[in-house]
Amino acid sequence: MSHVSSLPPPDFEEASAYPEVAWLRRAAAAADMEALRRYVDGLPPGIDRSFVVRTVAEVPAVEHVLRGLVAAAPDDVFGLTVLGAREVELGWEIRTASRAQNVSREQFAAFHAHLRTAEQLLIRATALDPSCDAAWAERLNTARGLQLGQNEARRRYDRLAKHHPHHFTGQARLLQQLCPKWGGSWEAAHSFARECMLGAPEGALNAGLVAEAHLEHWGDLGSDRERAEYLRERHVHGELVEAAEWSVSHPRFRRDHGWVVVQGTFAALFSLIGDTARAATHFRALGNLASRYPWSYLGEPADAYVRHRNATLAGG
CATH class of the missing domain: 1.25.40 (Serine Threonine Protein Phosphatase 5, Tetratricopeptide repeat)
Incomplete structure (x- = not known):
């Protein structure tokens, strides 16, 4: 420790x-x-x-x-x-x-x-x-x-x-529009995120939108119990593993602008799920680099980052 x-x-x-x-x-x-x-x-x-x-x-x-x-x-x-x-x-x-x-x-x-x-x-x-x-x-x-x-x-x-x-920025902005808080639906948001992943070259950031859609969905749930149940759904973990392997964990991955957000979103979600081995991989790739999103969804950004990073690396 x-x-x-x-x-x-x-x-x-x-x-x-x-x-x-x-x-x-x-x-x-x-x-x-x-x-x-x-x-x-x-x-x-x-x-x-x-x-x-x-x-x-x-x-x-x-x-x-x-x-x-x-x-x-x-x-x-x-x-x-x-x-x-x-x-x-x-x-x-x-x-x-x-x-x-x-x-x-x-x-x-x-x-x-x-x-x-x-x-x-x-x-x-x-x-x-x-x-x-x-x-x-x-x-x-x-x-x-x-x-x-x-x-x-x-x-x-x-x-x-x-x-x-x-276009990663354009896709991320449309994904926000497709979320229920802006008049969309979770079906539309998740479907679009997967479409972006499958349509882009392997190693590109676009697959990170799958993780963003899951983080938005998790954050929109009304109670801690609902959030915990959501993360326990097998398909959620499976889709995150697949998306990470298509993007930041792929051999062709490059640190294009936006990579810190994507890497951090995977780190946050795997940490929340309890997959410390995968979360640790993403935290180590970040070093101490961070962006306010996704950590602002988990509390005060610096505190949330440190809490999840330290718990993850202590266990993995």
């Missing part, structure tokens, strides 16, 4: 897992949009560019330079997409992640205003460039926030998938 107790605390800093994030933040803070544009244009074909757009969109006050950029060049797809993502970010900051019944009327009004502004920017971006993956991925966020419904969300995803059939 002494070895376990001496392990370092979880590192939730995204740049620790993905060093390019630190540069992206600095460039955005310095308003060097041309450097950011060159970076995006230089990424290999097939790369999920949403992580760049989301990183820039999270930089405080970046909307001011982006609004000037779009005003000067209304057909700039990069500027439209990043500003649209920033408007989404500003809206969700106001709404928060709370359940709808805990969000005030004033919060919803401001939230929807930002999302409607984002919609106009992103519609223009996808009209100018129908293959712009990051813009379509953001339009999945606006569809959910504006409650445009399952059919519209699926239509947007299909437009994205036409050009990017295994």
Whole structure:
């Protein structure tokens, strides 16, 4: 137990897992949009560019330079997409992640205003460039926030998938829409997650959506007893084992952006199930890297991570 107790605390800093994030933040803070544009244009074909757009969109006050950029060049797809993502970010900051019944009327009004502004920017971006993956991925966020419904969300995803059939960010956002809390069903969510796994190359992150669907389902159950019973269902464990072997445990697995979330989701679920051997494999692969999701579903993120990691590694 002494070895376990001496392990370092979880590192939730995204740049620790993905060093390019630190540069992206600095460039955005310095308003060097041309450097950011060159970076995006230089990424290999097939790369999920949403992580760049989301990183820039999270930089405080970046909307001011982006609004000037779009005003000067209304057909700039990069500027439209990043500003649209920033408007989404500003809206969700106001709404928060709370359940709808805990969000005030004033919060919803401001939230929807930002999302409607984002919609106009992103519609223009996808009209100018129908293959712009990051813009379509953001339009999945606006569809959910504006409650445009399952059919519209699926239509947007299909437009994205036409050009990017295994787009992990887009798939993760549609999966959220397919959950009951956003008007979907567990049948639809689990079916889509499996479809994503089977359609993607082995070793890709996409199979991690199977684990995300199970975590969402587990978290939506009303009592500890129901949650425990769910995790005892044989098919749940079997599907998680299969999904891990298709993704983060596969020999072709690469640490693409998002791998920490996927690895952590498997670690959390196997730990909850009591499969300490498999949970330990995922914790060891992480080192001390972590992301707030999935650990926020298990309590205060740092405490939940440490509790499950230490219990797992002490036993395995």
